[in-house]
Amino acid sequence: MGMAKHRNLWSVAAYNLWRYRPRTIAILLPLVVVMGTAGSVTFVRDGLSRDASLTVAMLPDITVQQLVGGRVERMALSYGDSLRAVEHVISAVPRVWGYVPVSVPGGEAAYTLMGIDLERMPIAEEIGLSVEKGRFLVAGDVDEAVVGKAFASVFRLEVGDRINLEDALGNEAELQIVGVFGTAVEIYAADLLVVSLETARKFFGYLESEASDFCVYLDDPVYADLAAQRILEIGNNLRVLTRDALGELTQQAYGGRGGVFQLMWMILLLTVCLVAWAQSASIGLALRREIGILKAIGWGTLDIIEVKMLETVIIALLGTFGGILLGLGYLGLGAPGIKQYFLGWATVYPEFAVPIYMSVKSLFLLLVVGIFPLLVATVVPAWLVGIIEPDEAIRGEQ
Amino acid sequence: MTAAIQLENVSKIFYSGRERVEAVKELTCAIEAGEVVLFSGPSGSGKSTLLNMVGCLTRPTVGRVFLRGREVSRLADHFRSDVRRNEMGFIFQQFNLLPGYSALDNVAMPLVPLGLRASERREQAGILLERLGMSHRASFAANELSGGEQQRVAIARALVGDPWLILADEPSSNVDMKTAHRLLSIFSEFKKEGKTLVIASHDQMLLESDLIDRELVLPDGEWVRRGRSQAPPTAV
Numbered sequence: 001m002g003m004a005k006h007r008n009l010w011s012v013a014a015y016n017l018w019r020y021r022p023r024t025i026a027i028l029l030p031l032v033v034v035m036g037t038a039g040s041v042t043f044v045r046d047g048l049s050r051d052a053s054l055t056v057a058m059l060p061d062i063t064v065q066q067l068v069g070g071r072v073e074r075m076a077l078s079y080g081d082s083l084r085a086v087e088h089v090i091s092a093v094p095r096v097w098g099y100v101p102v103s104v105p106g107g108e109a110a111y112t113l114m115g116i117d118l119e120r121m122p123i124a125e126e127i128g129l130s131v132e133k134g135r136f137l138v139a140g141d142v143d144e145a146v147v148g149k150a151f152a153s154v155f156r157l158e159v160g161d162r163i164n165l166e167d168a169l170g171n172e173a174e175l176q177i178v179g180v181f182g183t184a185v186e187i188y189a190a191d192l193l194v195v196s197l198e199t200a201r202k203f204f205g206y207l208e209s210e211a212s213d214f215c216v217y218l219d220d221p222v223y224a225d226l227a228a229q230r231i232l233e234i235g236n237n238l239r240v241l242t243r244d245a246l247g248e249l250t251q252q253a254y255g256g257r258g259g260v261f262q263l264m265w266m267i268l269l270l271t272v273c274l275v276a277w278a279q280s281a282s283i284g285l286a287l288r289r290e291i292g293i294l295k296a297i298g299w300g301t302l303d304i305i306e307v308k309m310l311e312t313v314i315i316a317l318l319g320t321f322g323g324i325l326l327g328l329g330y331l332g333l334g335a336p337g338i339k340q341y342f343l344g345w346a347t348v349y350p351e352f353a354v355p356i357y358m359s360v361k362s363l364f365l366l367l368v369v370g371i372f373p374l375l376v377a378t379v380v381p382a383w384l385v386g387i388i389e390p391d392e393a394i395r396g397e398q
Numbered sequence: 399m400t401a402a403i404q405l406e407n408v409s410k411i412f413y414s415g416r417e418r419v420e421a422v423k424e425l426t427c428a429i430e431a432g433e434v435v436l437f438s439g440p441s442g443s444g445k446s447t448l449l450n451m452v453g454c455l456t457r458p459t460v461g462r463v464f465l466r467g468r469e470v471s472r473l474a475d476h477f478r479s480d481v482r483r484n485e486m487g488f489i490f491q492q493f494n495l496l497p498g499y500s501a502l503d504n505v506a507m508p509l510v511p512l513g514l515r516a517s518e519r520r521e522q523a524g525i526l527l528e529r530l531g532m533s534h535r536a537s538f539a540a541n542e543l544s545g546g547e548q549q550r551v552a553i554a555r556a557l558v559g560d561p562w563l564i565l566a567d568e569p570s571s572n573v574d575m576k577t578a579h580r581l582l583s584i585f586s587e588f589k590k591e592g593k594t595l596v597i598a599s600h601d602q603m604l605l606e607s608d609l610i611d612r613e614l615v616l617p618d619g620e621w622v623r624r625g626r627s628q629a630p631p632t633a634v
Contacts, residue, residue, distance in 0.1 A: 002513065003513075004513035004514070004515065005510075005511055005512070005513035008510045008511070008513060008514075008516070009510065009511070011516070012510060015499075019497075019498035019499070020498075289494075290496060293494045293496060294496075294507070295479065295482075296453075296455055296482065296488055296490075296494070297482070297483070297488070297507060297508040297555065298479055298480075298482045298483025298484070298508045298511070298559065299479060299483075299508075299510070299511055300475075300476045300479040300480075300511065301475055301476065301479070302476065303510075303511045387475060389455060389456045389457065390455045390456075390482075391450045391455040391456040392456065394455075394490075394494065
């Protein structure tokens with residue numbers, strides 16, 4: 001008997017859903033919409049969170065900045081020697097960077113112009129940097145830039161094009177695009193213009209002896225806190241940020257939006273519970289009678305519960321996976337409605353792709369939320385009817 | 399010799415709000431294997447309740463029910479399901495077919511938990527529908543059948559597990575005269591096959607037929623010998 005019995009019960013469950021099509025659709029449709037919304041929000045949240053993690057991978061072991069009156073100020077390059085003298089520090093690389101306002105349809109957006117030491121700045125493999133057009137910068141490149149794929153797409157830039165930039169202080173520069181890079185980190189691809197240290201200094205008006213900050217690399221990241229402590233002893237006006245601390249800040253920035261995400265999840269969970277309640281209430285008199293008849297002709301309570309459970313599992317799986325597909329389709333259309341919220345710092349990027357990531361954990365969570373409340377709401381009433389005498393169930397008595 | 403069905407001092411009490419209704423009161427009786435017995439009496443006399451207690455559809459409030467010597471009134475729920483599936487077939491007054499399922503699938507439904515393949519179940523159900531002259535309606539949904547046809551499907555469903563005991567609740571109350579006569583003829587076949595048949599009815603046609611061996615008149619529980627049966631009266 002064994003499996004054959006369960007196979008039979010499966011087919012009865014599937015046929016019951018077909019037999020009560022209007023009821024099935026009435027439960028399935030809201031479930032698909034709810035799970036679609038939950039899925040799309042979750043995948044965007046995961047995508048942003050993943051971007052944040054990859055961004056952290058790009059960070060140096062320690063970032064050192066100078067504070068004057070609590071504000072970040074330019075640093076003297078001479079700090080580099082003091083930093084390199086600290087135990088476990090293998091290099092201290094200066095950076096020059098700042099924000100550049102660029103006119104875009106609908107207003108202005110602040111992009112990041114990053115001047116890096118092309119010989120000494122390591123690029124983390126995790127961010128999946130690849131030069132898609134032209135070339136990357138090499139030492140000696142001045143007034144040349146590489147830009148992210150999304151940035152190039154927004155401004156329809158090609159290799160060889162020139163762009164004019166002007167910062168808030170009126171500093172101007174004309175840069176030639178020598179390459180377009182792609183990266184697994186959507187933020188980098190959309191936000192970043194990479195130039196040489198010299199070009200950035202020239203644009204922001206830095207002296208040869210100045211930098212925005214220092215990227216400090218250690219022989220072993222385990223010593224980050226120890227080295228950070230030693231660096232603080234160099235000068236009490238220094239801000240020393242370890243990768244872990246910056247990573248935490250980055251995740252918190254995403255997590256702030258995650259607060260609303262939590263709220264949305266609670267609302268969605270409540271909606272699933274309402275759908276579940278509707279499913280539970282659908283065990284009305286007609287179904288009570290059917291359960292009574294099945295018991296009267298020799299079905300056991302467990303057989304009946306199994307069929308009801310299978311009906312729910314089929315509906316929940318269809319609803320959850322249908323919802324996930326709907327959510328992915330919605331994200332594929334650019335996630336109108338939630339994109340602006342989640343990408344709040346870059347709402348003026350017309351072609352900023354929404355980062356999407358489907359983690360196993362999120363899929364599991366969606367399945368649990370989609371299936372569990374429905375299962376409880378169906379199986380418990382079915383069990384309550386199943387344990388009463390068939391005669392009472394058929395007559396509709398309690 | 400052990401009786402096929404034995405009821406020991408059974409009572410069934412229902413509560414309707416604060417009102418206490420004693421549907422069956424301290425009844426003791428026994429029915430032999432192969433007998434055709436009629437539970438008769440006016441409406442509300444407890445015929446159906448008594449039949450339901452024999453059919454394990456409800457438990458007596460007080461007293462015990464035995465089938466072939468085994469007490470079934472206190473069995474756990476799943477054992478009572480086994481008894482209903484393996485030992486008896488129940489023909490309901492309202493037929494109680496499952497809507498949306500075909501006649502064939504309704505007949506085969508008791509076989510689903512047994513793990514038989516769909517083809518085997520349908521084959522067995524098809525044989526019974528043919529026997530009851532319903533094979534031409536096998537694919538019709540239950541709600542597309544006439545009352546008489548639904549009844550024959552319900553009878554086929556009661557027979558599908560090859561039970562030794564058949565219970566019928568007011569079988570002739572929802573069918574026309576012609577169907578009722580056909581029903582008598584089907585029941586006569588069961589009798590010839592040696593099945594024990596218990597019918598709850600106040601239908602005069604059944605009372606006057608040769609089919610019934612004995613009649614238990616409710617609510618008093620008086621036995622009346624009927625028909626030409628040679629079975630000994632077992633009134634207690």
